[in-house]
Amino acid sequence: MDKRFVIDNSVVMAWCFEDETSPYADFVLDSLKNMTAIVPSIWPLEVGNVLTVAERKKRLNEAASNKFIALLSELPIIVDQEPPERMLREILSLARKNQLSTYDASYLDLAMKRALPIATLDDRLIAAARQNDVRVMAVNLDL
Numbered sequence: 001m002d003k004r005f006v007i008d009n010s011v012v013m014a015w016c017f018e019d020e021t022s023p024y025a026d027f028v029l030d031s032l033k034n035m036t037a038i039v040p041s042i043w044p045l046e047v048g049n050v051l052t053v054a055e056r057k058k059r060l061n062e063a064a065s066n067k068f069i070a071l072l073s074e075l076p077i078i079v080d081q082e083p084p085e086r087m088l089r090e091i092l093s094l095a096r097k098n099q100l101s102t103y104d105a106s107y108l109d110l111a112m113k114r115a116l117p118i119a120t121l122d123d124r125l126i127a128a129a130r131q132n133d134v135r136v137m138a139v140n141l142d143l
Contacts (some may be wrong), residue, residue, distance in 0.1 A: 008120035039104035
């Protein structure tokens with residue numbers, strides 16, 4: 001069994017904010033004890049954007065952001081690299097087909113390309129994954 005999965009930023013950021021945590025997000029975090037997550041190349045920018053906006057809105061301070069970044073750096077999360085041409089063509093097409101943002105489509109594309117399940121809290125991404133025969137990581141997943 002492949003011990004990898006694609007993780008969407010909706011799950012990752014739930015670990016940062018107490019009011020966004022969920023049993024599913026906790027399960028996915030616990031799964032990283034014996035599995036590896038893969039994310040698209042846009043992921044670090046997405047994390048940074050959420051943290052920056054949260055700091056501006058006073059949801060957290062710089063020290064809390066830095067602590068969260070340190071936590072992420074200790075987790076087995078691999079950033080997949082894609083050539084820009086592929087991102088512009090195939091991911092844009094996938095976004096159009098599934099009515100997703102190109103950001104969300106990049107996670108779906110990675111799961112499709114690697115034949116891996118996806119962990120997400122995003123309802124639209126869950127629906128698109130199912131429409132494209134991508135398994136959505138479930139709490140009862142046999143690890």
